[in-house]
Amino acid sequence: MSLTPTGKAVADVAERTVLTYVEAFLGLLLAANATDLVDLSVLQSAAVAAIPAALTVLKGAIGTQLGSAGTASWLPTTSDPATRH
Numbered sequence: 001m002s003l004t005p006t007g008k009a010v011a012d013v014a015e016r017t018v019l020t021y022v023e024a025f026l027g028l029l030l031a032a033n034a035t036d037l038v039d040l041s042v043l044q045s046a047a048v049a050a051i052p053a054a055l056t057v058l059k060g061a062i063g064t065q066l067g068s069a070g071t072a073s074w075l076p077t078t079s080d081p082a083t084r085h
Contacts, residue, residue, distance in 0.1 A: 005064040012072040013060030021053035 005013070028045035031038040040048065060072035067073040 025049035
């Protein structure tokens with residue numbers, strides 16, 4: 001087992017991180033504008049959205065060691081539908 005992730009795994013973690021950030025940011029903006037549950041400015045929403053994105057980096061880094069080789073998935077190769085041909 002290599003502790004250094006491959007370029008494919010790094011790209012996988014990056015994709016998951018960016019999409020998590022965008023989803024969290026848009027979710028907070030929608031919640032702030034559509035409900036009285038959240039009262040955040042755009043800048044505050046951008047800052048708060050970084051928290052789940054940072055956790056995604058951590059989860060992905062762990063996944064590169066636990067799951068399918070070359071990915072950030074936590075599923076073993078035998079269970080990962082993305083690795084089936």
